[in-house]
Amino acid sequence: MKKLSFILALLAAPCAFAADVKLELTGNDQMQFNTKALEVTTGDKVTLSFNHIGKLPVVAMGHNVVILKPGTVIPAFSAKCAPAKDFGYIPQDAESKAAIVAHTKLVGGGESDSITFTAGEPGAYPFVCTFPGHFAIMQGVLTVK
Numbered sequence: 001m002k003k004l005s006f007i008l009a010l011l012a013a014p015c016a017f018a019a020d021v022k023l024e025l026t027g028n029d030q031m032q033f034n035t036k037a038l039e040v041t042t043g044d045k046v047t048l049s050f051n052h053i054g055k056l057p058v059v060a061m062g063h064n065v066v067i068l069k070p071g072t073v074i075p076a077f078s079a080k081c082a083p084a085k086d087f088g089y090i091p092q093d094a095e096s097k098a099a100i101v102a103h104t105k106l107v108g109g110g111e112s113d114s115i116t117f118t119a120g121e122p123g124a125y126p127f128v129c130t131f132p133g134h135f136a137i138m139q140g141v142l143t144v145k
Contacts, residue, residue, distance in 0.1 A: 029054030036140035058108030
């Protein structure tokens with residue numbers, strides 16, 4: 001019986017460190033996220049809720065949140081986003097898709113979206129808005145510890 005308890009404890013151990021984490025992020029008509037820093041722990045099941053608190057429609061001031069893998073060169077990635085209007089400014093080439101951890105849909109003022117993903121290895125995961133021209137201001141870092 002002691003062996004069985006020990007084995008069950010070992011099997012449950014990796015799950016003991018993972019948590020369900022809820023993050024909230026907003027964007028506004030001034031092209032700003034409410035924070036540039038988010039933090040989670042490796043293995044966490046993360047639900048990120050994104051709310052566009054502005055009033056302008058998606059065609060004029062659309063926002064999204066795209067979480068990228070560490071080391072992604074943001075200007076190079078963002079250059080591939082502008083031509084991807086039909087896909088919510090999410091590039092469809094293999095290299096860009098491989099760089100994306102998760103992304104919300106493009107939303108306008110008063111709209112919201114949420115995404116759920118599992119936090120990967122420790123590192124600094126940049127996040128950006130890919131609406132044309134927004135990446136220069138609307139970016140931050142999701143730190144995975």
